[in-house]
Amino acid sequence: MSEARKGADEADESQYDSGIESLRSLRSLPEPTPTPASGPSDGGGPQPWTHAPGTAKEPQEKEDADGERADSTYGSSSLSEPLSLLGGLEAVDPAPRPSLPPTGTLSPQQLEALTYISEDGDTLVHLAVIHEAPAVLLCCLALLPQEVLDIQNNLYQTALHLAVHLDQLGAVQALVMKGASRVLQDRHGDTALHVACQRQHLACARCLLEAQPEPGRGPSHSLDLQLQNWQGLTCLHIATLKRNQPLMELLLQNGADIDAQEGTSGKTALHLAVETQERGLVQFLLQSGARVDARMLNGCTPLHLAAGRGLSGISSTLCKAGADSLLRNVEDETPQDLTEEPLVLLPFDDLKISGKPLVCAN
Numbered sequence: 001m002s003e004a005r006k007g008a009d010e011a012d013e014s015q016y017d018s019g020i021e022s023l024r025s026l027r028s029l030p031e032p033t034p035t036p037a038s039g040p041s042d043g044g045g046p047q048p049w050t051h052a053p054g055t056a057k058e059p060q061e062k063e064d065a066d067g068e069r070a071d072s073t074y075g076s077s078s079l080s081e082p083l084s085l086l087g088g089l090e091a092v093d094p095a096p097r098p099s100l101p102p103t104g105t106l107s108p109q110q111l112e113a114l115t116y117i118s119e120d121g122d123t124l125v126h127l128a129v130i131h132e133a134p135a136v137l138l139c140c141l142a143l144l145p146q147e148v149l150d151i152q153n154n155l156y157q158t159a160l161h162l163a164v165h166l167d168q169l170g171a172v173q174a175l176v177m178k179g180a181s182r183v184l185q186d187r188h189g190d191t192a193l194h195v196a197c198q199r200q201h202l203a204c205a206r207c208l209l210e211a212q213p214e215p216g217r218g219p220s221h222s223l224d225l226q227l228q229n230w231q232g233l234t235c236l237h238i239a240t241l242k243r244n245q246p247l248m249e250l251l252l253q254n255g256a257d258i259d260a261q262e263g264t265s266g267k268t269a270l271h272l273a274v275e276t277q278e279r280g281l282v283q284f285l286l287q288s289g290a291r292v293d294a295r296m297l298n299g300c301t302p303l304h305l306a307a308g309r310g311l312s313g314i315s316s317t318l319c320k321a322g323a324d325s326l327l328r329n330v331e332d333e334t335p336q337d338l339t340e341e342p343l344v345l346l347p348f349d350d351l352k353i354s355g356k357p358l359v360c361a362n
Contacts, residue, residue: 121155125149125151126151126153128159130162155187158184240285243276252288273302274318303335308338308339
């Protein structure tokens with residue numbers, strides 16, 4: 001990572017920069033030829049991308065879902081109206097609009113204005129998402145070269161990262177259709193799909209996994225579902241920690257490795273499900289083919305974790321799925337050594353005392 005980009009992360013996070021000044025500083029943009037249906041314009045009103053003197057409003061400070069101050073790139077809620085998409089989706093503005101010039105016909109001055117980058121590293125595409133301006137976004141997507149869509153700001157976020165974070169499904173669909181990269185990682189190592197899993201935006205995740213760019217917008221970006229962020233977590237690990245079974249199902253259906261190990265201690269999704277103490281998730285992963293005796297880097301199996309935490313119900317579920325209660329970790333401990341209820345880990349269910357069957361607690 002370059003020193004210049006590191007400095008951006010060290011900026012005072014208490015400051016809130018909405019990006020309004022970035023819009024004010026734009027000097028020229030392509031102006032479509034007005035038509036009777038495009039709205040009155042006698043030259044006396046403010047031009048596109050400008051505000052009348054004294055009318056610019058600073059957006060109110062917003063907080064993220066976890067209570068922390070939202071930074072400048074997330075200072076917005078989701079889109080208040082659907083985005084119009086090429087391919088038959090309903091248009092944002094039903095009024096007829098003048099046709100936009102193709103990318104190749106833009107003058108150098110127009111292209112320079114459209115590819116303006118603010119001091120935060122945001123392009124006009126970033127700002128259109130941040131400020132909930134679907135018409136502006138669509139204009140940019142129609143005019144700009146594909147590579148402009150993948151410019152990362154000072155936090156290494158693309159416009160697609162921001163659209164997913166803000167749960168703007170229309171923006172996500174439009175960006176994917178225009179060939180925006182789904183594999184770029186932000187400063188935390190998260191792809192847009194990692195962000196979708198963290199925010200639990202199922203529809204956005206489905207779009208990222210299943211939608212394809214339209215013809216002529218470059219090759220499809222294949223997603224590596226085993227890709228880890230800087231915390232060593234794949235998307236499946238994040239979905240498991242969020243206890244989101246529908247999201248886990250979606251990832252597995254699209255090729256996620258159910259036994260992939262996270263990068264810090266070697267836990268699989270099954271280990272993480274045990275740690276969430278969600279028996280339903282453990283059962284779901286076992287039914288989906290998770291390896292019941294998968295080992296962490298220290299040799300612990302999911303049964304070691306369940307036994308050590310006194311989770312008798314989950315321990316019983318693992319044993320019924322064939323977990324070996326005699327496997328030893330690097331400390332030479334078996335799950336039976338760690339449990340306070342050794343009868344729960346017995347590998348058979350026909351134990352009898354005085355002729356009566358012994359029933360293990362769930």
